[in-house]
Amino acid sequence: MYAQAAAKIELPTHLPHQGSSLAFDGTTVQPASFFPAGSEIYAQGEKAGALYQVEFGAVRVYRLLADGRRQISAFHLAGETFGFEADATHHFFAEAINATGVRVFRASAGTDMSRQLLPLALKSLTRAQEHLLVLGRQNAIERVAAFLVEISERQGELRQVELPMSRIDIGDYLGLTIETVSRVFTRLKEKGVIRLLSLRSVEILRWDTLLAMGE
């Protein structure tokens, strides 16, 4: 329905697979779906039920206020699984950030996947709770530092961090405006903590400083 063949193939983001691949019993594995940049994977209010594992690319999961303010609750990179809900309805939107490949799983009727799902749900819960601390109690520079550390860790602690998302997405994840995000990047550059190889590629020059900033 939302998966559509791309008329024009974009280069997949080059994120390595992380986490164990899903291998559920009692599931129907559909052939990997391709989502072009910006396309919707599911919408708030839709019927839930399937699970999604990112093969390549990146996904944003978010919620909107009536006036359009947006809060991204999570980014999902290659290897990560998302889409589980407390009831039969999606409470959030999910969109492909870049050209993204997603594997879709659906439980066969009568199959109980609790055992497989619980650790994934708990991992998401811990991340969300840690993100609450960032949004509730950290200032702009601390938020961006925490963000860079988080992404770096999820990409294997590499010094060079690839950001699959725009400044707007980063702002909507960190509860900041795009301008503030941009200014903080500039400040971190001036302090010699990071270096921008390109808009979407950050080299961390002083890991310890960044880590201390993000607490």
Added chain:
Amino acid sequence: MYAQAAAKIELPTHLPHQGSSLAFDGTTVQPASFFPAGSEIYAQGEKAGALYQVEFGAVRVYRLLADGRRQISAFHLAGETFGFEADATHHFFAEAINATGVRVFRASAGTDMSRQLLPLALKSLTRAQEHLLVLGRQNAIERVAAFLVEISERQGELRQVELPMSRIDIGDYLGLTIETVSRVFTRLKEKGVIRLLSLRSVEILRWDTLLAMGE
């Protein structure tokens, strides 16, 4: 270890039981533990494993930054269950806000409780994600409105809301200072949206207005 008999019995907060009572197979149900106001139920870094169900009273779950800034990620009222973690370690602190009774469950060796735990974990996840929207994208008055609506709904949509927690706790839950929380309460009073019956008891005079504020 942390549960201790209260030298002086305080009156339990009069919250009604909500949610279904836990009735797990393969668990050891310890006799209800009593925690006096302010006492620790578990600490960050401690070994996790047990589940806790609030019998009466209220619990705050929080995390600290190095300099002491605190973010309360959740309040748990009577009937609610908390304490599950992604790994064997607690990533948060849990404290009794008031005199609180807690029932403790431990899984017997080899028992799989995924089926019972998953819905609870998913419920917590949804709440945390919704809280992210509040902290990331709402201003002070919207946050307090959303908070009052949330507590009211969890207490059965009653017009009269009993707050088991202090202004500091509310501030640390909403990412605001105690002064700002206090000022917002005053503004809501002036607007005729709420009325304070006492410091810890709020009457909602205009539910629709409050709901619209909190989105």
Added chain:
DNA sequence: CGTGGTGTTGATTACTTTCAAGATGTGTGG
């Protein structure tokens, strides 16, 4: 009936947002 903790209110400061303009980058078509 004092005393310490909690809450309220006021004045000032600090930080982030908003509004605005310009720069940089990317994609498209010639």
Added chain:
DNA sequence: CCACACATCTTGAAAGTAATCAACACCACG
């Protein structure tokens, strides 16, 4: 391959919101 156009990003100035600092009021407890 270059030039143009649109989107994204950066930077600056002004405005707004919440934090901080400070004083006082209120409440609960001993």
